[in-house]
Amino acid sequence: MRRALVLLLAVPALAQTVTFTKDIAPIVFHYCSPCHRPGEVAPFSLLNYSDARKHAAQIVAVTERRYMPPWPPAPGSGDFADERRLTDAQLRTIADWVREGAPEGRPSDLPPAPHFTEGWQLGTPDLIVRMPRPYVVPASGGDVFRNFVIPVDLKSVRYVRAVELRPGNNRVVHHANIVIDRAQSLRHRDGEDGQPGFPGMDVITEGSPGAFDPDSHFLFWKPGTVLRPEPDDMSWRLDPGTDLVLNLHLQPTGKPETLQPVIGLWFTDRAPTRFPMLVQLEDDGALDIPPGDHHFTVSDHLTLPVAVDVLAIYPHAHYVGKRVEAWATLPDGSRRSLIRIDDWDINWQAVYQYRKPVSLPKGTTVSMRITYDNSADNPRNPSSPPIRVRGGNRSIDEMGHVWLQVLPKKDSDEDPRLDLQEALMRRRLEKYPADFLAHYNLGALCFTRGKTADAVRWYQEALRVEPANATARNSLAAALLAENRQDEAIAQLREALRIDPSYLNARFNLARVLGARGDLAGAAAEYAAFVREQPDDADAQSALGAILLAQHRFDEALPCFRAAARLRPGDDGLQTNLGALLAMHGDIAEAVAAFERALAIDPANVKARANLERARAQLARSGSHSQ
Amino acid sequence: MIPLALLLMAAAGSPGILTPHGEKAVVLLFIRSDCPISNRYAPELERLYREYSPKGVDFLLVYPETGLSESAMREHGREYGYTIPAVLDPKHEYVQRAGAHVTPEAVVFVSGKVIYRGRIDDWYIDIGKSRQRASEHDVADVLAGIVAGRTPPFRETQAVGCAIETLL
Numbered sequence: 149m150r151r152a153l154v155l156l157l158a159v160p161a162l163a164q165t166v167t168f169t170k171d172i173a174p175i176v177f178h179y180c181s182p183c184h185r186p187g188e189v190a191p192f193s194l195l196n197y198s199d200a201r202k203h204a205a206q207i208v209a210v211t212e213r214r215y216m217p218p219w220p221p222a223p224g225s226g227d228f229a230d231e232r233r234l235t236d237a238q239l240r241t242i243a244d245w246v247r248e249g250a251p252e253g254r255p256s257d258l259p260p261a262p263h264f265t266e267g268w269q270l271g272t273p274d275l276i277v278r279m280p281r282p283y284v285v286p287a288s289g290g291d292v293f294r295n296f297v298i299p300v301d302l303k304s305v306r307y308v309r310a311v312e313l314r315p316g317n318n319r320v321v322h323h324a325n326i327v328i329d330r331a332q333s334l335r336h337r338d339g340e341d342g343q344p345g346f347p348g349m350d351v352i353t354e355g356s357p358g359a360f361d362p363d364s365h366f367l368f369w370k371p372g373t374v375l376r377p378e379p380d381d382m383s384w385r386l387d388p389g390t391d392l393v394l395n396l397h398l399q400p401t402g403k404p405e406t407l408q409p410v411i412g413l414w415f416t417d418r419a420p421t422r423f424p425m426l427v428q429l430e431d432d433g434a435l436d437i438p439p440g441d442h443h444f445t446v447s448d449h450l451t452l453p454v455a456v457d458v459l460a461i462y463p464h465a466h467y468v469g470k471r472v473e474a475w476a477t478l479p480d481g482s483r484r485s486l487i488r489i490d491d492w493d494i495n496w497q498a499v500y501q502y503r504k505p506v507s508l509p510k511g512t513t514v515s516m517r518i519t520y521d522n523s524a525d526n527p528r529n530p531s532s533p534p535i536r537v538r539g540g541n542r543s544i545d546e547m548g549h550v551w552l553q554v555l556p557k558k559d560s561d562e563d564p565r566l567d568l569q570e571a572l573m574r575r576r577l578e579k580y581p582a583d584f585l586a587h588y589n590l591g592a593l594c595f596t597r598g599k600t601a602d603a604v605r606w607y608q609e610a611l612r613v614e615p616a617n618a619t620a621r622n623s624l625a626a627a628l629l630a631e632n633r634q635d636e637a638i639a640q641l642r643e644a645l646r647i648d649p650s651y652l653n654a655r656f657n658l659a660r661v662l663g664a665r666g667d668l669a670g671a672a673a674e675y676a677a678f679v680r681e682q683p684d685d686a687d688a689q690s691a692l693g694a695i696l697l698a699q700h701r702f703d704e705a706l707p708c709f710r711a712a713a714r715l716r717p718g719d720d721g722l723q724t725n726l727g728a729l730l731a732m733h734g735d736i737a738e739a740v741a742a743f744e745r746a747l748a749i750d751p752a753n754v755k756a757r758a759n760l761e762r763a764r765a766q767l768a769r770s771g772s773h774s775q
Numbered sequence: 776m777i778p779l780a781l782l783l784m785a786a787a788g789s790p791g792i793l794t795p796h797g798e799k800a801v802v803l804l805f806i807r808s809d810c811p812i813s814n815r816y817a818p819e820l821e822r823l824y825r826e827y828s829p830k831g832v833d834f835l836l837v838y839p840e841t842g843l844s845e846s847a848m849r850e851h852g853r854e855y856g857y858t859i860p861a862v863l864d865p866k867h868e869y870v871q872r873a874g875a876h877v878t879p880e881a882v883v884f885v886s887g888k889v890i891y892r893g894r895i896d897d898w899y900i901d902i903g904k905s906r907q908r909a910s911e912h913d914v915a916d917v918l919a920g921i922v923a924g925r926t927p928p929f930r931e932t933q934a935v936g937c938a939i940e941t942l943l
Contacts, residue, residue, distance in 0.1 A: 202840075202842065202940060203937075205938035206810075206937045206938045209902060209938050213901065213903070215903040287817070287818050287855075287856065288817075288818035288819070290907050400815065401811070401814055401815060402814035402815045402817035402818060402855050403817065403855045403856060467907075527900045527904060527905070528905075528906070528907075529906075529907075530907045532907075532908075532910055543907075
């Protein structure tokens with residue numbers, strides 16, 4: 149009887165022994181190995197028993213603090229893809245294992261070793277671009293926040309379904325954002341301090357003027373990022389001439405580290421049909437934190453004018469930020485958490501993608517609140533003693549942003565992003581009544597919607613705030629033209645060019661208005677000035693040629709038509725025009741060749757066909773004449 | 776000059792932490808080749824060495840890592856710019872004699888007795904939590920006192936970094 153009792157006790161005790169192969173390997177393989185392997189960011193590998201044994205006490209120390217695996221969102225504050233949070237039970241298992249001497253266990257219990265793709269995650273990218281010059285991170289000193297402009301050499305518009313950053317030196321890159329700079333607005337800053345790139349934690353690019361083209365995707369990278377390609381119908385557009393700006397957070401490692409990241413892009417042939425949009429909640433204007441303040445709060449909200457699916461969320465603050473929270477209040481008054489981070493740490497900032505999109509009905513209010521601790525008790529405070537902190541992009545400044553990637557749902561023929569943009573800009577006006585951007589964007593929005601009289605008024609308001617803004621003058625001119633107010637438009641364009649003589653967009657527009665008004669000499673002069681700066685612009689060459697032609701300046705017009713046709717060899721209209729001009733010049737054989745090229749591009753081009761017939765006939769006539 | 780590492784290992788049994796003739800103190804710096812916090816301290820440890828070594832303080836880097844080879848240790852030292860003499864401690868002889876728990880951690884001996892054990896400075900508050908720069912320089916202060924002829928009383932602080940693993 150007594151013996152039986154001993155046995156009964158002994159069996160469960162044996163079964164409870166925690167071993168690597170049975171209990172620890174499943175945790176390590178899933179949560180640790182993706183980053184703890186050769187070539188990845190983590191400082192050592194955790195791929196087998198020997199690796200884990202060598203770091204056993206350290207594993208307990210970092211997991212019990214929940215420093216590793218890094219997963220800042222509070223449990224239950226959002227249902228995110230790839231959640232890397234260990235359960236309390238898992239933490240206990242790890243601690244028990246180490247306390248019991250970190251035994252290996254039976255080999256037969258070991259789960260299969262994790263499999264990782266080497267190199268590019270989706271195979272060879274369709275395009276690889278590289279940071280032009282390497283940058284050296286010094287051995288010591290504070291964190292480095294730096295931006296590098298990477299030009300993309302594209303011949304035609306492409307649609308991107310995936311982007312992968314390969315830092316080249318994973319140990320030093322803490323996180324990265326890839327910023328799309330469609331207007332090459334940051335190129336001039338690269339190298340401004342004698343080193344590759346330029347400093348700054350955050351970058352702001354100028355959009356392409358006129359077009360409603362809001363950012364749609366988070367192009368965020370952190371070590372261990374699993375690449376998830378976009379569905380083909382949600383790709384994003386990459387135009388020729390676009391720069392990618394790599395915004396990096398670099399951390400000195402104790403030795404100088406050389407860095408020259410590459411970016412791989414995968415394309416799809418399909419243009420997107422679903423357009424997400426990035427919605428920013430912020431109130432940086434209210435960021436003015438007195439030194440010593442333990443609890444400074446910034447908040448913002450937006451009532452959604454359309455139903456949306458929230459796909460992902462990206463909170464952003466700097467070192468003084470302490471707690472980040474975002475939530476949605478539905479029209480029925482119920483509240484739904486979007487994220488909460490109780491101990492904000494910029495080192496682990498990340499984009500969090502929802503496992504399933506969060507559907508929010510029209511009329512939902514999304515809100516955020518960020519708390520800051522600008523006291524000396526906050527060890528991360530970059531200033532000692534604390535100083536007054538305001539919004540800005542240096543590490544001693546603060547920010548308070550919560551970005552949402554939302555997919556607006558269509559309930560009319562209009563692009564639902566326009567409603568969202570309008571709500572955002574009207575909210576901006578509430579926060580900042582004298583804001584240039586809000587007025588300007590509301591003008592652009594009205595222009596897009598064909599409400600050109602309203603557009604004129606918004607642009608005029610914007611210019612009251614920033615009279616010397618050439619872009620706004622140019623946009624106002626476009627709206628005035630649409631309202632048939634040519635004289636005022638010309639005055640605005642001339643003013644834009646006075647402010648910025650190198651503003652080619654305004655010059656082109658001015659040439660066009662002058663041409664339309666019959667001021668051929670004026671138009672010719674402006675187009676000529678344009679092509680002197682931008683000889684590779686087929687539209688400008690073609691327009692200049694047409695004006696010169698109207699002025700009967702055939703000899704000068706011909707090179708313009710030649711240039712236009714050469715620059716855009718696939719445009720049958722330009723080939724036809726060139727042919728017509730050559731024919732007028734008497735170069736019939738060459739004209740025939742041009743018409744034939746046009747017809748090769750588009751056999752249904754009626755003008756080219758008719759011109760070709762006439763030119764051939766003329767060729768035959770002159771041929772018989774000369775015989 | 777006889778390398779300090781040899782001098783120390785010459786003592787029988789566990790290494791005697793002797794102050795070499797004419798030297799005022801011995802500093803053991805426990806580091807680990809794959810510990811990021813320890814590695815980030817390399818420039819600061821080297822700076823301490825360059826400042827206090829000419830003033831009569833002896834330094835020794837100790838790698839308490841099992842399985843680290845002599846050549847891997849030298850390669851690590853070269854990579855991180857260390858010129859401090861270094862020694863492997865696979866059996867934790869130095870670890871036990873000095874009572875070290877973490878890398879990086881400093882233990883300062885004067886006349887064979889520990890007078891300081893703990894963090895280099897207060898740069899790190901906890902694993903993953905650091906100030907922009909240190910505001911208290913514990914080891915430098917202890918050494919400055921010693922070279923000025925004031926040997927401070929024993930003090931211990933909590934070093935932050937990677938736990939020194941227990942031996943199997």
